[in-house]
Amino acid sequence: xxxxxxxxxxxxxxxxxxxxxxxxxxxxxxxxxxxxxxxxxxxxxxxxxxxxxxxxxxxxxxxxxxxxxxxxxxxxxxxxxxxxxxxxxxxxxxxxxxxxxxxxxxxxxxxxxxxxxxxxxxxxxxxxxxxxxxxxxxxxxxxxxxxxxxxxxxxxxxxxxxxxxxxxxxxxxxxxxxxxxxxxxxxxxxxxxxxxxxxxxxx
Amino acid sequence: xxxxxxxxxxxxxxxxxxxxxxxxxxxxxxxxxxxxxxxxxxxxxxxxxxxxxxxxxxxxxxxxxxxxxxxxxxxxxxxxxxxxxxxxxxxxxxxxxxxxxxxxxxxxxxxxxxxxxxxxxxxxxxxxxxxxxxxxxxx
Numbered sequence: 650x651x652x653x654x655x656x657x658x659x660x661x662x663x664x665x666x667x668x669x670x671x672x673x674x675x676x677x678x679x680x681x682x683x684x685x686x687x688x689x690x691x692x693x694x695x696x697x698x699x700x701x702x703x704x705x706x707x708x709x710x711x712x713x714x715x716x717x718x719x720x721x722x723x724x725x726x727x728x729x730x731x732x733x734x735x736x737x738x739x740x741x742x743x744x745x746x747x748x749x750x751x752x753x754x755x756x757x758x759x760x761x762x763x764x765x766x767x768x769x770x771x772x773x774x775x776x777x778x779x780x781x782x783x784x785x786x787x788x789x790x791x792x793x794x795x796x797x798x799x800x801x802x803x804x805x806x807x808x809x810x811x812x813x814x815x816x817x818x819x820x821x822x823x824x825x826x827x828x829x830x831x832x833x834x835x836x837x838x839x840x841x842x843x844x845x846x847x848x849x850x851x852x
Numbered sequence: 853x854x855x856x857x858x859x860x861x862x863x864x865x866x867x868x869x870x871x872x873x874x875x876x877x878x879x880x881x882x883x884x885x886x887x888x889x890x891x892x893x894x895x896x897x898x899x900x901x902x903x904x905x906x907x908x909x910x911x912x913x914x915x916x917x918x919x920x921x922x923x924x925x926x927x928x929x930x931x932x933x934x935x936x937x938x939x940x941x942x943x944x945x946x947x948x949x950x951x952x953x954x955x956x957x958x959x960x961x962x963x964x965x966x967x968x969x970x971x972x973x974x975x976x977x978x979x980x981x982x983x984x985x986x987x988x989x990x991x
Contacts, residue, residue, distance in 0.1 A: 650862065650931070651859070651860040651861075651862070651864075651865045652856050652858060652859040652860055653856075653857040653858045653859075653860060654853075654854060654855050654856065654857055655853065655854040655857045656853050657853060680886065684886055684888055684889070685886070685888035690855045690856075694865070694888070694889065694892050695865070695868065695869070695889050695892070697868065721857060723860065723865055723868065725892075728924055730924065730928075731924070731927075732928055732932055732942050732943050733931075734898075734899060734932065749895050750891045750892070750894055750895040751888060751891035751892045751895055797898075799932075799942070801942050832941065832942045833938050833941040833942060834934070834938045834939045834940070834941045834942045834943075835942050841936070841938050841939065
């Protein structure tokens, strides 16, 4: 789910940091610029290392020094088909929302929840709906008592920044991962631990 | 700008954070690691990555070659550490069309069992009575 990306960028080191060793100052500026931000390549998680630094010019009217830096960052960008373990965050009539802690915009839309299922108002939480999977005679509830929920990545999208938004709309998500839990081994981990080794239906 | 200069396993990212002192600093103020990086660290510590080492991963990838798995599948297996056929199923793409039969799947699982250490037992949250005794609990 993580990969390295090499980038080149112009970095401005503010005058207050110029007493620090150059690499430290540049790393600090890079962290401020990139850490926890979504780029076109994914969510930037960490600065891996600096490859080269050039420049150091001070532009007129500016006390800061400007450098051209080539560096590598660790990016969170899952591939389509990857199976990832996440935790339940919330659910509504459109589907589930899962979280990885550092990334909270994983959505499992209703069509990707195993059928037959039903959506009912959550008795514990008035604003939420909860999803229940019916398998044979058993019913399995999906809510936050599920320890870990495994999903498979179907799609990653980067919605454009909206120019207008309704007052009560959810905070804008610059990167959205759509997942499915409709397959063997996916969904809450507890569903599969109760089962004895199942014979493969695919064979 | 190279968008993909190499994929990393969960272990390698955890190792990076550990090398900068994530595990040593209980106050989380001294080590040069930001709050968002700690969130990644916390996530990874609950995955099989926290019991792996570089040698284990290299060894496993080498041995996997026998099964003709895609690189993405090997990465996924290392990150998830499937312990049963049903956990392995969503990772493999069209196994029957590639000649990966039940025997091959069992072979892969045996390799996982032998080479990759079991994941940590995730503590039950709140009032959840079902304490998960994963296969990590070797009696």
